[in-house]
Amino acid sequence: MSSPDAISPPGKSRTSGATGWEALIPLDWDRLRRLTNEPVPSHLKRWWFSLGGTPAYLFLIQITTGILLTFYYQPTAQSAYESVARITNEISYGWFIRSIHKWSANLMIATLILHMLRTFFTGAYRHPRQLNWVFGVTLLLLTLGFGFTGYALVYEQLSYWGATVAANLTESVPLVGPPLATLIRGGPEITSATVTRLYLLHIGVLPALLIGALGLHLTFVRLHGVTEFEFEGSPGAARRPAFPFPGPVLAVVTGLGGLLAVLAAVSPAPAVDLIGYRLLPGTSRFAFLAIALVLFGGAYWLWKGRVGGLLIFLAAAVLTLAKLVRDLLLHEAANPALWLALTGGLLAFLALALIFHRRFPEEVRPDEPKSYNFFPDHALTELLIGTTLLVLLTLLALIFPAHMGVKANPQVTPDHIKPEWFFFFQFRLLKMTSLHMSVMLTGLILVILFTWPWIDRLLARLAPNRDLSVYIGIVGFLWFLTFTVWEAMVH
Numbered sequence: 368m369s370s371p372d373a374i375s376p377p378g379k380s381r382t383s384g385a386t387g388w389e390a391l392i393p394l395d396w397d398r399l400r401r402l403t404n405e406p407v408p409s410h411l412k413r414w415w416f417s418l419g420g421t422p423a424y425l426f427l428i429q430i431t432t433g434i435l436l437t438f439y440y441q442p443t444a445q446s447a448y449e450s451v452a453r454i455t456n457e458i459s460y461g462w463f464i465r466s467i468h469k470w471s472a473n474l475m476i477a478t479l480i481l482h483m484l485r486t487f488f489t490g491a492y493r494h495p496r497q498l499n500w501v502f503g504v505t506l507l508l509l510t511l512g513f514g515f516t517g518y519a520l521v522y523e524q525l526s527y528w529g530a531t532v533a534a535n536l537t538e539s540v541p542l543v544g545p546p547l548a549t550l551i552r553g554g555p556e557i558t559s560a561t562v563t564r565l566y567l568l569h570i571g572v573l574p575a576l577l578i579g580a581l582g583l584h585l586t587f588v589r590l591h592g593v594t595e596f597e598f599e600g601s602p603g604a605a606r607r608p609a610f611p612f613p614g615p616v617l618a619v620v621t622g623l624g625g626l627l628a629v630l631a632a633v634s635p636a637p638a639v640d641l642i643g644y645r646l647l648p649g650t651s652r653f654a655f656l657a658i659a660l661v662l663f664g665g666a667y668w669l670w671k672g673r674v675g676g677l678l679i680f681l682a683a684a685v686l687t688l689a690k691l692v693r694d695l696l697l698h699e700a701a702n703p704a705l706w707l708a709l710t711g712g713l714l715a716f717l718a719l720a721l722i723f724h725r726r727f728p729e730e731v732r733p734d735e736p737k738s739y740n741f742f743p744d745h746a747l748t749e750l751l752i753g754t755t756l757l758v759l760l761t762l763l764a765l766i767f768p769a770h771m772g773v774k775a776n777p778q779v780t781p782d783h784i785k786p787e788w789f790f791f792f793q794f795r796l797l798k799m800t801s802l803h804m805s806v807m808l809t810g811l812i813l814v815i816l817f818t819w820p821w822i823d824r825l826l827a828r829l830a831p832n833r834d835l836s837v838y839i840g841i842v843g844f845l846w847f848l849t850f851t852v853w854e855a856m857v858h
Contacts, residue, residue: 406738406739406740406741407593407738407739407740407741407744407745408593408594408595408738409738409739411593411745416485417748417749417752418478418481418482418485419482419588420749420752421474421478421482421752421756422475422478422479422482422506422510423581424752424753424756425471425472425474425475425478425756426475426577426581428467428468428471428756428757428760429468429471429472429475429513430574432464432465432467432468432471433468433570435464436454436464436465436468437570439453439454439458439461440454440520440566442520442562442563442565442566442567443559443562443563444522444558444559444561444562444775445559447520447521447522447562448521448522448523448771448774448775451465451520451521451522451771452771455769455770455771456771462768462769463764463765463768465769466763466764466765466767466768466769467760467761467764468517469769470760470763470764470767471760472513472514472517473514473787473788473789474756474759474760475510475513476510476511476514476789479506479507479510480507482503483503483504483507484840484844486500486503487819487836487840488837488840489594490823490836491594492819492820492823493820493823493824494820494824495591496587496591496594496820497820497821498587499584499587499588499591500819500820501817501820502580502583502584502587503584504813504816504817505580506577506580506581506584508813509573509576509577509580510577511789511790512568512573513569513573513577514787514789514790515530515533515787515790516565516566516568516569516573517569518786518787519533519562519565520562520565520566520569521771521772522562522774522775523771523772523773523774523775524772524773524774524775524776524779524781525772525781525784525785525786526772526775527557527775527776527777528775528780528781528784529784529785529786529787529790530557530561530565531557532784532786532794532797534548534551534552534557535548535802536793536797536802536805536806536809537551539802539803539806540806540810544806550564551564551565551568552564556777557777684713684716684717685717685848685852687709687713688710688713688714688717689852689855689856691706691709691710691713692710692852692856693855693856694706695707695710696856697856783857788851788855791850791851791853791854791855792847792850792851792854793805793809794854795850795851795853795854796808796809796850798854823836826839
């Protein structure tokens with residue numbers, strides 16, 4: 368016999384204290400709020416520590432724009448190119464949706480790489496977070512798979528032959544390579560069946576796998592919590608010694624150089640020619656603004672030792688250095704001697720940054736709390752980041768919209784095959800070695816990435832007083848960056 372209170376009287380809720388919409392879902396809302404509002408470490412207020420949510424935002428944008436594109440895309444070799452051309456040129460706002468989809472894919476890969484670099488160089492992969500590092504590497508590979516399949520679905524000349532090279536690389540993998548390549552191509556060659564299979568991978572298999580890996584990744588982040596770091600000024604944190612001489616002197620010099628570069632950019636054209644040479648033919652003002660960004664970022668880092676200034680300097684310096692080297696290799700430098708001098712100066716400055724860099728040189732106030740609430744503080748920060756991404760994507764889509772190349776022609780091999788930028792490293796590796804050697808080196812790199820947390824523990828035992836992982840990471844990233852920029856400069 369049921370108890371008298373088994374049936375609630377009319378107008379009464381069985382959920383104690385619940386009224387309105389909370390009574391519709393009988394959960395313990397107070398406990399749920401406590402679980403979802405875990406304090407967030409204060410260092411996540413710094414944007415370079417909060418890159419993990421950015422790829423997730425971009426993935427949601429990818430899903431939204433991808434669904435809209437599937438309404439008009441036709442996954443066959445006979446109509447794939449024409450359907451993309453119709454989306455770009457005829458469908459209302461089709462060019463805009465496609466451009467947003469393209470740029471969000473590129474930014475998703477770039478921010479995911481930056482997030483993994485931050486995780487690596489801060490040691491956030493160490494015990495007990497080894498499995499989460501494995502999930503992160505898996506997410507990176509799945510995201511690269513998205514980039515490859517999306518690039519191939521346009522069925523342009525370059526994307527067709529890029530897919531051909533990728534299939535040949537896959538076929539060279541020992542044991543599983545030949546059947547896997549046949550499965551992807553749907554036969555010995557790339558045909559309409561290949562387009563259909565890549566389409567199914569792009570809209571079905573890869574999203575499902577990525578959502579599953581992302582769910583596991585976030586679950587482990589929630590179980591282990593976010594890695595907490597100690598900065599200068601926080602209680603118990605060790606004081607960083609002052610930046611050694613000539614740090615302040617270099618800060619003043621570079622700051623004055625940045626001011627001169629700004630003056631050169633805003634001054635009349637004859638003054639520009641007197642102050643310096645054109646780094647970018649016909650657009651020297653923008654070149655001087657880029658130099659100013661390099662110098663101001665370096666000055667701020669040298670003077671204050673702030674990570675933000677270092678990151679601005681490194682990003683601008685690497686891009687400027689790539690342009691200088693490109694002009695030298697292609698004999699487009701207006702003054703080769705000056706180009707060599709600027710290249711040597713930037714390389715010396717980069718070496719200085721690596722020598723004197725402290726991994727956590729950011730200062731905090733002694734009275735700053737060690738954590739803050741997820742709701743509403745961190746949630747509003749993430750909302751602001753998401754809004755900024757939408758604005759950035761809109762600007763990129765308007766200024767650099769997606770265009771159409773030449774339709775794929777299996778009978779004509781293009782003179783220069785060029786993949787997307789995130790495969791430049793692999794393509795350069797392939798050019799410098801044989802097909803089988805490239806596959807073996809790529810496999811070795813993947814094994815090292817997946818097992819790095821355990822390799823790091825071995826290195827710590829071999830040299831407990833030296834953080835060898837940081838130096839190995841710097842060498843590895845510079846290797847990746849060099850091959851990527853090298854391939855980007857080759858026509």
